[in-house]
Amino acid sequence: MNSSLQMVVPGAARSTPVERFRGQARSRLFRADLLTVLAWSSVAAAIALWLADGGATGFSTLAGSFTALGIVAGLAGMDLVLLMLLLVARLPLIDGAVGHDRALEFHRKLGKPSLYLLLAHGILIAAGYGMAEGLDPVSELVSLWVLVPDMWLAIVSIGLFIAVVVTSLVAVRRRFPYEFWYAVHLLTYAAVLTAIPHQFSTGALFAEGTWQRWYWIAICIATGAALAHYRVLEPIVATVRHQLKVSRVVTEAPGVVSIELTGRHLDELAGNGGRFFIWRFLSPGAWWHPHPFSLSAEPVLFDSSGRGRLRITVRNLGRGSAQLARLKSGTSVAIEGPYGLFSTAARSRDQVVMIGAGIGITPIRALLERTPFEPGNATVILRGHSEAELYLGAEILELCRRRGATLFHLTGPRTTGKQGWMPESAVRSGHRLASYAPHVAGADVYICGPTVWARSVISEARSAGVREEQLHNERFDW
Template identity: 35%
Template sequence: MTTSLAPTAPLAVRRVPRPVPRWWREASELLLWALLVAVTGLWSAHGGFQELGSLGGALTSTGRLAGLVASALILVQVLLMARVPWFEQAWGQDELARTHRLVGFTSFTLMVGHVVLIVLGYAAASPRGLWGTLVDLVVNYPGMLLAVAGTLALGMVVVTSVKKARARLRYESWHLIHLYAYLGAGLALPHQLWTGSDFTASTTATVLWWSLYAVSLGAVLAFRIGVPVWRSLRAPLRVVDVRRDGPEVTTVTVGGPGVARIPARAGQFFQWRFVGEDGWTRAHPYSLSAAPDGHTLRFTAAHVGDGSSALAGLRPGTRVLVEGPYGRLHEGVRSRRKVLLMGSGIGITPMRALLEELDQDPGDVTVLHRVSAADDAVLAGELADLARTRGASYVLVDGPRIPGRVSWLPRAAQHLTDVEGLRHVVPDVAERDVYLCGSPGWMAAARTAVLAAGAAPEQVHLERFAY
């Protein structure tokens, strides 16, 4: 069934963005290390080493350093969650998510260490004992109750970010809980400014920490709230077509005058909200399944949760809010003329958009479409037609998984190694850029096979969307 509200405006000339240079990633890494060095330097300048002479002083001073580094990393976490386009486009969704997780667990571990060391250090120099000191710190020191609440909020985020815990949560629930990271960071601020001597010991320290908080807050307000709202008010976007592409798959097309102003490329994704629908305040990431044409944006999603299942009931004319575009799965990262596009399941959707947009001559592009059953091949007809039109090769690899083996191949090809199977389909895979999208396990197996077949790591481009 298809419902549509066909646009009547003429096609606009769309903006094609230049890719963010890879060196931006190295520059952001350098800034992170410079921040940690500056924080450690200020701790040293404010007597950090001088206090190591006694047990109580050593515990307290080490706890101060742990707290300072934890605070800096929490603010880095906020920046990573703020969807700053330059960071996101330089790192890509996959690497940014892994960095976000690593920094998050590290900052929380240091924060717990800060609490334990400070309490032990104060108790070593106090007649109240351990529990008396703990109660005194929480009840009588300014901002400490707020800091306890902030620690609990951050602890909830960390616990639900553990792999086994995430697997038990729906995306909508996990996303809502994850927003408490902002609350945790905000509740810690009064404690740091009121009782943290390292924050107020010098003008340099005060300027540094206030600047870090201002930049973090400004990034969230600008890119999580300001840009989407401004874009929506300036040039509204609306649903123009809703199409069922299978029992559990829906394709949505969005149009409006604002599309031409969005610098999107095939292969990228957006965070989508549909105003007025249930749960519209929570954004959902969907990749473009058609190349942007300056007039419409289109995505295709499998029904895997409440948000994606509700797409089938969208009505033409529904107001749309978008954040993005995000991701480095686009032509701007291409380094070779020949390209292999590998997608499994719903992960084929950005490959379909790339096939449409990539600059190519006949024979340059091969599309490898992995599905459990041929009837489940999303957009197979469109892919086959596009491949014929553009002179590309389209290979559908169907069949159930190989039991007891992590592989990208189907059971019918279990007599082959993953590399043999890949070279059978694409003999010159080592000479191609390879774009991957699918389930995490399948992508890991496919990437391993591509590298073992002779491709260099910089030739492989992928996005993971597992939360």
């Protein structure tokens, strides 16, 4: 059975300046384009500096050409690896321009090209050196391993990169728990560390006095410093500063609980509804397990000093999340974040449509609480198989009444095809996304829910005229 509940707060929508969020959107898109230019410019700079230091002379012979091409492949491959590390360093500049999801997506896309370039580097160098010495590539590779200092580290590095790329493939990742994949992925750092020594100790490529040497020293130090600061230091500082502890665990529905936490300086976390944090609950058997959860409610402050309470709502989706329902009051919590662009920072239009399904409803609830809109300019669509799956539905209803938003509950069996995100009965009745949100083409559209379901919503939103910069999606896969 399909249930459609519409709630409209009386009062016509008030017009607001069309440029209210346009400047913010233009600035964010400009930063994203600038970061893209800088990323590819770094690859060009690495090769240009090599040419400026006389690298082109290597193309004078066939053997030298193979060696020179191997050097170019190595320079480009290593530069891309450092870019990959910066993309997962959680730099605010990158997160605020493209969001955490897109940064990870770019990170994954660079994996294979980086590996292919590094493999080409080894093969071409071995072929070039071998041709110059009258040896086949395999014999030359063995000779390099035995005779050249630090070369064995370079070969070990290639092996580690292969392991990282293979375990990153979706088909492989889904065969192992997240913790196994995450542990193997840490080999990226070991691969980089084992690759660096031979770059500076082998040959005259990065000899003292060359611009190349200073370029690579600078970007290696900058990358390492960014990782140490944003992946290690900042989470430690945030954990110590906020001193979060579990106050209570409340059952919202079968398999769904809200975890309320108290802490200090929570006013600093306000306005991040929809963005996610990484939580580590410091109890036996759970402290090592990171959980990426969004807030399901804005922080509630007890006093002007920032002491207060915040909340996350989680669903039992595996052994790790199942443990959270048994957390004891007083459990300390380590925190990282906030991350992502599922927030007001992504707004580009005055009108807004928020669509959530399952546990993806809870970030929608937090976003609804704070994102700016005039009465009548917001539509909220909640999707579930039944009313029981519209988690925090009563709170969302009250927020919609108070803020003047239109609310729809869409429940019932799912259909198939392009409109698979809606109940079957709604599709039979001829309803589409525009039936619930006629202004959708001119609105920011926030979508949060299971991956396949979200893709279906995004597809229909695009068909309804929604542009890419207006679509904001929070993924639940890894």
